[in-house]
Amino acid sequence: MDWMKETNEQLKRGVFLMVKGNPMTIGWGQFGIIWGKQTFSVYVRKSRYTHELLENASTFTVSVPKSGAMKKELAFCGTKSGRDVNKIAELNASLFPARFGAQDGFSGCRYHIECKILFRTDLDEHLLEDGALLSRYYADGDPHTMLIGEILGVTEEE
Numbered sequence: 001m002d003w004m005k006e007t008n009e010q011l012k013r014g015v016f017l018m019v020k021g022n023p024m025t026i027g028w029g030q031f032g033i034i035w036g037k038q039t040f041s042v043y044v045r046k047s048r049y050t051h052e053l054l055e056n057a058s059t060f061t062v063s064v065p066k067s068g069a070m071k072k073e074l075a076f077c078g079t080k081s082g083r084d085v086n087k088i089a090e091l092n093a094s095l096f097p098a099r100f101g102a103q104d105g106f107s108g109c110r111y112h113i114e115c116k117i118l119f120r121t122d123l124d125e126h127l128l129e130d131g132a133l134l135s136r137y138y139a140d141g142d143p144h145t146m147l148i149g150e151i152l153g154v155t156e157e158e
């Protein structure tokens with residue numbers, strides 16, 4: 001399926017994790033099957049505003065730019081926090097209305113993957129068996145929460 005392949009490719013440059021109108025750039029994520037459902041999992045550090053928004057959300061949407069596109073938006077949404085700025089407004093962007101009951105996407109992307117949260121867990125970084133990764137990613141703490149989302153539907157925008 002093209003949308004999975006393109007998403008995997010674009011993750012290397014970034015895609016948008018959308019919760020309550022706040023886009024956050026993510027580079028980690030994966031498709032899989034668990035409990036018989038097609039899923040997409042995301043990893044969000046505790047310090048992110050998105051983490052706070054997800055605490056009171058039952059869905060998320062992943063908006064995937066066209067290959068290599070939206071570099072400025074990805075950089076902005078990967079460095080600015082929704083606590084300080086309204087990223088969509090600052091970028092003169094708009095939201096793409098949800099079609100499957102999850103979150104509105106980031107307009108102008110190629111795909112919007114709407115997900116219902118099935119499971120969430122805080123990752124204990126001390127269980128990471130590779131010491132080099134532990135010091136590279138968690139020297140300052142700030143662990144990730146993993147959220148497994150059931151894919152409700154995918155919209156191809158452009």
Ligand SMILES: Cc1cc2nc3c(=O)[nH]c(=O)nc-3n(C[C@H](O)[C@H](O)[C@H](O)COP(=O)(O)O)c2cc1C
Pocket residue numbers: 013014022023024025026027028029043044045047048049050051074075077078079080081082083
């Ligand atoms: C290319 C790229 C990939 C990123 N991937 C992640 C990620 O997978 N998980 C995460 O917690 N933060 C990730 N970040 C950092 C967040 O996007 C960044 O801290 C953002 O400002 C948080 O926004 P928020 O406070 O509005 O949630 C990434 C940043 C960039 C530039």
